[in-house]
Each structure stands twice: as C-alpha cells, then as structure tokens.
Amino acid sequence: MQQNTLWYGADYNPEQWLDRPDILEQDIELMRKAHVNLVSLGIFSWTCLEPREGEFHMDWLAEAIDRLYAAGVCVDLATPSAARPAWLAQKYPQVRRVNADRVRQLYGERENHCYTSPVYREKVRRIDQELARRFGRHPAVVLWHISNEFNGECHCELCQQAFRDWLRARYGSLEAINRAWNTRFWSHEYTDFSQIESPAPHGERAMCGLLLDWKRFVSHQTVDFMKWERDSVREIVPEAKVCVNLMDRFDGFDHFEMAREIDVASWDSYPFWHRPGDTIEKTAISCAMMHDLMYSLKDRPFLMMENTPSFVNWHGVCKSKKPGVNLMTGLQAVAHGADGVLYFQWRQSRGACEKFHGAVVGHDGREDHRVFREAAQLGDVLRRIGRVAGARKKKQAAIVFDYDNLWALDRSMGPRNDGHGLWEEVERHYAALARLGVGADFLPPDGDPHGYALVIVPMLYLMREDLAGRLRAFVQGGGTLVVTMWSGVVDEHDLCYLGDAPHGLTDVLGVRRTEIVPMYDGETLRCVAAGGFPIAEAKAEALCEIAAPEGATPLMVYDEDYMKGAPAVARHAFGAGQAYYLAARFDEGFYLPFYRGLCKGRLAPAWPEPLPEGVLAVRRGAYVFLQNLSDAPVQLSQAALTPLETAIFEDDGSGAYKRLL
Ligand code: GLA
Ligand code: ZN
DSSP: OOTTOOEEEEEEOGGGGTTOHHHHHHHHHHHHHTTOOEEEEOTTOHHHHOSBTTBOOOHHHHHHHHHHHHTTOEEEEEOOTTSOOHHHHHHOGGGBOBOTTSOBOOSOSSSOBOSSOHHHHHHHHHHHHHHHHHHTTOTTEEEEEOSSSOOOOOOSHHHHHHHHHHHHHHHSSHHHHHHHHTTTGGGOOOSSGGGOOOOOTTSOOSOHHHHHHHHHHHHHHHHHHHHHHHHHHHHHOTTOOEEEEEETTOOSSOHHHHHHTOSEEEEEEOOOTTOTTOOHHHHHHHHHHHHHHHHHHHTSOEEEEEEOSSOOSSSSSOOOOOTTHHHHHHHHHHHTTEEEEEESOSBOOSSSTTTTSOOSBOTTOOSSSHHHHHHHHHHHHHHHTGGGTTOOOOOOEEEEOOHHHHHHHHHOOOSOOSOOOHHHHHHHHHHHHHHHTOOEEEEOTTOOOTTOSEEEEOSOOBOOHHHHHHHHHHHHTTOEEEEESSOSOBOTTSOBOOSSSSTTTHHHHTEEEEEEEEOOTTOOEEEEESTTOSOOEEEEEEEEEEEEESSOEEEEEEOSGGGTTSEEEEEEEETTEEEEEEOEEEOHHHHHHHHHHHHTTTSOOSSSSOOOTTEEEEEETTEEEEEEOSSSOEEOSSOEEOTTOEEEEEEOSSSOEEEOO
C-alpha cells in the first residue's frame, strides 16, 4: 500500500472522549511516542455522526482526522454499519435480525442487522456517502474499513425471499433443486418455491443440500452487503481502497469469495497465549496459519487489523501477553506477510462490556506502563524495518481449503459426530511445514496448483470434479500431492459420489477406499513402518480409512485390529509426480518427519542451517525472519537469540545474509 512503511496503530475511539479534550490531546502525544502511523476510526460512531435521522454531525470527526494527520497518523476510515443507533432500530424494525427460531431480535449489541433489508441498506448508504463526501479525499484517509467483523445470518421474510431468488438464479428450476438436494428422501420434494425455508431448530435440519446452500446464500448475502457499502463509498470516491476485518477460523462466509471484492485482506488475531500445556511455539504456529490464510486470500500482503497489546476480556481466563510476546507477535505477522500491525484498541473504554479489554493506553493513562513501553518498542522496530513492506512470498507448498467442504462436514451426520476436526487436521500438516521453514499457502478449490512443488489435500470430503482434474494434472506434471482420509466423498451438492473413492483420484493415489473407521476420542490404532520407511511407528486416530492398494506402495501399515496390514501411508508414482495417501489422522509427532522426507531436495527451507527446536524461520521475499520461541537462548551461526527474540536478515541474492534486526 505504501512503500517502505509498515503500518502501526489501533482502533481509535475518540467519540468516547469528546468531553475530555485533554485526553484527545494526550492521545496524539502518546501516538507519536508509540510511532503510530495508522488508526481505524469511526467503527462504532454512528450515533455521534447522525444523532437523529438525517441530521449529520461530522465536525468532531473532521477535527480528529486533522489532528491525527498533523501528527503523521493516517486513517483507515470505517463505515459505521456494524452498530446502529437506537432511533434507527426503533423506527424501522425490519433492520433487526430474525434468529433461526424466527424470533426478531430486540435492539442491542452490534453486528446483528439484516443484510437484505432495503431500509438498512438505504440508511447505511446515506451515512457512508456523507462520510465519503466529507472525508474521502482527505489526504489522511488511505483505506476504508467496511463495517466490522461481518458475521451471522438473518431469517426474516425478506431474507427467505432473497434465498429463494438466489436458488432460482443458481438452479433455474425447482426440478434441478429437487435433484440436487435428493428430496425424495423423507418425501421432501418441493412443488413451489414458496415452500422452501431456511434451516430452523424447529424446521428443516435434515436436507444436507439445503443446509449447504443456505450457508452459501448467507455467504453471498454478506458479501453482497459489503459490496453495497463499498460501492456506496466508491460512487463518491472511485479510487477508494477497501478492507474488511476477518476473524480466526470463522466459518460464516467464504473468505475467498469476500476477498475477491476487497482491496486488502485483514484479520483480528486473538490467540490464547500462555495456556497451560501449550508452548509459545504451538500457539504461535496456529496463529501463523491464519496469517498465511490471510496472505493467500489475495496472494499479497495483508494487515493484522486487530490484536491485543496485552489481554482480551472474552477468553475464559484473560491472561496478559508476557514481556516480549507482543514484540514477537507483531514481527511474526510481518514475517508472514502483514504490512501492518494494529491493535484493538488504542485506549481502554471506561464503561460497557469491553472496559477490561487491554489497550495501548490503560485507565491510568500512563506511558511508563509495561504495555505502553512494549507497544512503543514494537512501533520503533517496525519503523526501522519499513523496507519489508510490500515484499511478496514465494510459492512453495499449498494446502487446499474449501469453505464449502467445511460447511458440508459440519452438517453431515456420520461417520463421527463428535467433531470432524478439519482445522486440527489442517494445522497438523501446516505445523510441520512451519517447523521445517517451508512456506505454505492456502489454495481455494478453484485455485491453480501450478507453481507449487507440494500440494496437500487434508480431508476434502466435498471435492469438486474440476479440482480432482487439476490435482491429477498437477501430479502428472511432476508435482507431489498428499491426500488424506475422508477426501473425495461427495460432490458440490453434498451428494455422494457413486463408484470408487477417493473420487477422481484412485488411479493417482493407487488406492481405493473400502471402509471408514471412526475412533472415539483418545482411541488410537498402532501403525508400523513397511519396507524400511524411516518413521517406525505412529498412532492413527479420529478417522481411519481402510483402503485396498491398487498400485501404491504401503509405507506404513495398521498393526492392530481387523485392519492390520492395510496401508496407513502409501506412495504412488503417477506421471512425472508422486502421490501420497494418508489413511488416517496421526499423532502430531508423525508429521514433522513425514514432511521432512517429502520436502528434502524439493523445497528449500527459509534458513540454510538446521534450526534447534523452537526456532522458526520464515521467508518473505528477500527477508528471513528467525524467531526463538523456546525458553532457552540459542546460538546460530550468524545470530545468538534470547527467548522470544527475532532476528531479521536480508538476502542480497549472493547467499550472504545481512542482518537488519
Ligand atoms: C473484535 C472486534 C472489536 C473488539 C474486539 C475485542 O475483534 O472487532 O471491536 O470487540 O473483538 O477483542
Ligand atoms: Zn433479514
């Protein structure tokens, strides 16, 4: 977005302090000291901007923006649609959401408007355009923050009608819908569009195709609302750049679909630091996985739009980040492709439910506080390494991720209803690559595997026909493919494929699934190496497939129960490439040696020398970030790192690494 500058800042809520000009002044002074250069402004300001219908008060915001700009702080200007004024909800009940149980919500909370309501859309358009007219060309405004954390769904009559219209456009006829949803089951055939209703706890829960299409519709409607806002702003300021802030593992809409419509992806990162039993490294890796998903959404740098400098107020136990963790997490985000690090929030609220949420400036208003000092330190470091901004990541490995698949798995009954653990499955593969210093992208189902050396397909239960074709071509052309259990089961309507499985890939993998064996939590199956495979033993869990080898070489086999001797891990040469089949989820210890073997000679690690446990290396363009996430100091050939310390090197292309930090 801007050369040589990494953004640094926070959500800023001056509207909560309009009666305290001294505090507004102090904010500017402290922002300078913390090296802040970007704030998200106005996210929840609607009542201050339009206290009564059609009456706009924007001078306070103009003053805030001018004050910030004079201090070198740019603005990510929000549209205020996430939280509406009471007058609006009272006068126009249709803007309030109807829950799945068909009860309309009362006024309260936030992020709970109907995405379809023409009245809400009109009111939002009006305020968005007032903002765009007044501030859209202000030099401080470098980005638009459309609404906040879009989430949830509405089941009102307007949304039901929109759902039916969406279905009609997608399928053309009721007949096609009946076919796609297999509605002869339980005599569910529809004879009129008006009979179709959204899922409900006291209504439809059994038709998987309908449930899946409802999720797709909600995704579509959410993105459509965002586009409505984006286009309202762009009608006034055509060059406006927009972003939305996404959430960790949130399944409410297809992130790839949303990302196509925005300029910058961003997300709000709130990991559970310091949970007993979890190492810093483990928590950091699971956070890194989301960074890499965010980068992949647009295949370019993103923003960490929110994170806490200290603690949140909504975890079971709201631990503060220990000394050094904030610096480490900020730099980790940059290592994985963030061009900015922002907090929720700049200053702690005095009242309401977020009054005990951490902030750069606390209730004591002091700068000699550990949290402020550490925030200022990160600001200083980001300023010094600004040249990293814009650097792109090289394609190495890709993990196929499809929101349709996640939704379908969530709604499918059997073979294991105690959690399918898709994210956990994905994370086991991802974590091994992270520990090897191999970069991983997330590939949408319509994405192109070309250019990657390794493609992983974890638990792709719903597999589109065209994707299977692209994966086949990828292996044929020399790629390495890993496909796990419970892949290629259903088509895009959640209709089971008939015939051999994994559908479309049996000849690529050289195996054919014959049974799927779900395991209770804690239950495992011992697996042992076959024919000199370097992993002597592993434990299979969660979902274990039994497959008949049809050309593949078993590398590990089950060693217990009635599946004894069946392949647990198998390899098959296909065309110029290799396909690996993982018949089960394995214990975490399996994945690192498995991928070490696979990557060897194919994928260069971010850092040339072997790294001690707990030290992670990430490459971003010419920059290599080394982070010591262990609790002991480590000595590398070119750097000594204390616990939580980060070193950044620049590779000038000659193989020499110049240290930047
Ligand atoms: C979300 C919201 C913020 C704030 C934080 C608290 O990310 O976007 O407005 O509520 O959570 O952690
Ligand atoms: Zn609605």
